[in-house]
Amino acid sequence: MHKMFVLDTSVLLHEPRSVYAFGDNDVVIPAVVIEEIDGKKSYQDIVGRNAREVARELDKLRELGSLCEGVELPNGGRLRVEVNHKSLNGFQEYFHETNNDNRILAVALNLHREEKEKESKKQVILVSKDAIMRIKADSLNILSQDYLYDKIEHAEEEYQGILNVTVDSEVIDKVYQLGVVRDDELKEVKEYYDVYPNQFVVLKDSYGSSKSAILRYDAVMKKFHPLHRGEESYWGIKGKNAEQRMALELLLDDNIKLVTLTGKAGTGKTLLSLAAGLVKVQDERIYQKLLITKPVVPVGRDIGFLPGDKDEKLRPWVQPIYDNLEFLLDAKHISDIKNTLIGLKNIEIEAMTYIRGRSIPNQFIIIDEAQNLTKHEVKTIVTRVGEGSKIVMMGDTEQIDHPYLDSQCNGLTYIINKFKDINIAGHITLKKVERSVVAQLAAELL
Incomplete structure (x- = not known):
């Protein structure tokens, strides 16, 4: 059966070229979606970038004809911006509030009712990254689904x-x-x-x-x-289990330029990576600098703007990295940890916001919490890696704080699967929690 996919704003902001992902079926973008995208085009983040990309893509398609009447897509499908079917009559008896989400649902519902009356009917499906939108669509007896094209x-x-x-x-x-x-x-x-x-x-x-x-x-x-590595101590750290020894094998091999680590909290991802980075930068002098960064995505309610300069604003977000560095320095019996960190000029903790446009040669790069990155952000980061650098990306795909990402659709999972056939890349999934007995039980039971 021919299908008609109604796209929610969240889909286009997640993947600006998603209109091409539905084969030879009809793709419908409600007019209110265009308004929402217009309201986000000035954002100076990935959402704003994607909003501008959607605008450029639709403007390019506009050259093929009227978007209101519909244009043919290269894959045989047909795209149109729906300015009709927006009536809320009969819809408000189910959901009383008049907001943009309900306007999009009203378009899907009216199209669904119209298609039911036709002889050659099309199956209307609402596509949204928003779980509540899918639930509301289901309550209206409209088929709905997540955007599945980029899921692994x-x-x-x-x-x-x-x-x-x-x-x-x-x-x-x-x-x-x-x-x-x-x-x-x-x-x-x-x-x-x-x-x-x-x-x-x-x-x-x-x-x-x-x-x-x-x-x-x-x-x-x-x-x-x-295995050649893992039995020795590196800045006071040894591989406590077979998986950690395997991780150290990848982290300490200069021929492997991309290492990805996944695992539950407490499996040692950050600690092992930092220890390997310190060995390569401080002891062996293979790399000029240890660069550490992570995405700024809050857990729970955001605490808002923070006072101070860039380093002071960044400190709360990267405190776990400082905790691990202090543990490693303490293991080396360095008592004046604060002044030692200041003295280590070849350790840089950077905000990911400022990484675009950079070229990063001869550095050991650690990206923590990479599960909160989108595919585009991962591409942006990895394409910054210069000659002679090594990059380590790690995270827990079960702890994702980004609203539109999940364990099957995030930058870390994406790069693991794309690079598993590449000779200069390696991956390990750590399963055994070594932080403490409490952390082990929490990871298993909670």
Whole structure:
């Protein structure tokens, strides 16, 4: 059945080119959506940028004909800006308030009623990133859905960077005997599994003994390597479990330029990344500077504008980073932590707002809370990485504070899946909480 998709403002502000994502079906933009987008075009953030992009895209389509009457899209669909079907008669008996959301719903409802009377009827579907809008549409018996085009289906098949394989104990003995193993010598893995570059393979004894081995796949040399790092202490930090040792292996390898880490709160993502960054910047002098940043997205109610200069305004947002730095410095038995941080001129904590337009060469870059970034923001950040730099992006996809992002649609999940085939990238999902027993129980039970 031919379909008619009515787009909410949230969809266009999330993805300005979303009008092209619905195949050969009709795409309808209510006139009130254009008004809402116009009201946001002056914002100096990602919302304002997307609003301006939507305006440019629609202006380009306007050259093909009247948007009111409808224009043909390159994929065979048809787009129109709906200025009719906005009557609230019969609608206000369900929802009394007259606001923009209800005006959009009224358009969808009137189109739905009109199509029901036609012989060749079209299925009307409201598309919105706003869950309440979808719930209200459902109560009006209108089909509704989230914007699904950019979602990554990974609930059960999420790339975790670790492959568990059961083999005979003789295979594990051979691995310890040879050390580095060619992929044709480990047919038990390569013949039955898809192994990605820098993915870790955990070999376990099929007979249930405690024998095991951890290898990392080198797709360029087509070899499996044992872990080289993780047992030693780095600024007082050791890998407390196998996953943390794997993470350190990626973080401390200069050939891997992009590392992504996911995991629950307390799994050690930030601490491990900072320790690796300090090793590479302070001890080994591989990089000139350690640059740390994170998106400014509040948890709960925003506290509003903060007094002071840029550093003073930023301090509350990056306090968790300072907490981890102080822990690392304390582990090195440095008592005057405050003056030491001031003295470390090659550590920079920057606001993400100012990263656009920069080129960042020869730096160890850490992006914390990356799950609160959109696809466009992730692209903006990663394209800033200059020659000789390494970037680490981490976060917990179960703790997203951005109103229009979720675990399947966020910048961190997006980049993990896009870069899993790339030789200079690596990913690990950390599962074991090491912060405390209370944190472990909270992560599991709450």
